[in-house]
Amino acid sequence: MNGSHISCVGGSASGTHPLSPGTHSFRLAGLVQRYQVHGSGPVCVAHPGGPGIDWEYMRMPVLEERLTMVYVEPIGTTEDSRLPSHPHGYTRERYSRFLEILINRLGVPKVHLLGHSHGAFVAAHHALRRPERLAGVVLYEGAPVTGAEHGAEAARLVEAFAARHAGHPGLPDVLAAFGAMSGMSTDEQTTAVARGVLPSYFADYWGNEERLAPFRDAVRATYISGLDEDGRPDLIDDRAALKGLTVPALVVVGRHDVICGMRWGLELDELIPDSRLLVLENSGHMGHIEEPELFAGAVRDFVLGTSAEPDGAV
Incomplete structure (x- = not known):
């Protein structure tokens, strides 16, 4: 259009x-x-x-x-x-x-x-x-x-998040979700990634998991590539x-x-x-x-x- x-x-x-x-x-x-x-x-x-x-x-x-x-x-x-x-x-x-x-x-x-x-x-x-x-x-x-500058800063902050939560049983799933971002191609995959990375999007998700888990479970997403028509x-x-x-x-x-x-x-x-x-x-x-x-x-x-x-x- x-x-x-x-x-x-x-x-x-x-x-x-x-x-x-x-x-x-x-x-x-x-x-x-x-x-x-x-x-x-x-x-x-x-x-x-x-x-x-x-x-x-x-x-x-x-x-x-x-x-x-x-x-x-x-x-x-x-x-x-x-x-x-x-x-x-x-x-x-x-x-x-x-x-x-x-x-x-x-x-x-x-x-x-x-x-x-x-x-x-x-x-x-x-x-x-x-x-x-x-x-x-x-x-x-x-x-x-x-672009690259924004991505590098996000990577640095995710690494700092991982260091702060080293040893937490939920951390591997969060990092796996970040790793899956580049391979998304369906709505189901995008929803799974969105929910997977969400603990890192809060200051203290695991300290407030009982309150925040329903919010996480309700998140829904559509796969949109971020590319133009060409x-x-x-x-x-x-x-x-x-x-x-x-x-x-x-x-x-x-x-x-x-x-x-x-x-x-x-x-x-x-x-x-x-x-x-x-x-x-x-x-x-x-x-x-x-x-x-x-x-x-x-x-x-x-x-x-x-x-x-x-x-x-x-």
Whole structure:
């Protein structure tokens, strides 16, 4: 599908208003785009990570107490939302074009955009290229670059994680899951890898396993290659562009994140003019699960402080 020929037909499955609670769907050039609405207050659109991780891990009930959370189900994660080139072709530009249509349908002048992990890369791209409808952007566990430099830093942090947990009976399975990443080619393999590496995504998974195991078991994933339609990597280097970002930004990073760690959070904060930085000292990659009140408080204050809508308005 050529992103410049996106069309929009169809309607909402859960009501006539695009921000009514529940599941909504519409069609873009023959693909189904779904999103979920929960809560009330200024609108915050949340884009999950992966690419290909199911949206439900991003559910944030504490934020829903003061904000209208719109959880995007990115294209490719369901059978009826897959590109003809699936599992290829899911570039940041394509995700951003789908976001543009979704945001325009919501019927509010501006929204806040929160992206987690790969979703933070998408959110940065959108804020840089389509800032007109954004009141602010939250880059949650993102980075300004991908590729070899990002991979080397992640490898270093995974090695440090392994050293800290040497001798733990669960460590070999985590390392085996990381080793299996390069061989993924099915949804089942991708889900298994996502669940397998997850203990390293928390500051102390094994110390809180009774609470976190159900979260891990519920994670679902679709295999998405990270390549464009022609089989080329969708490599990212936003360092120069981020210096000119005009949208208010909040950067969130967990002290113990092994995938998009402190180096990248600090670099994002340094690059973006007048950005705010939240370091979650007792979190890894999943601060909204590990420190939900602190995470939600910072995001809520940022959204309410940069919103043109009064508190409680939709």
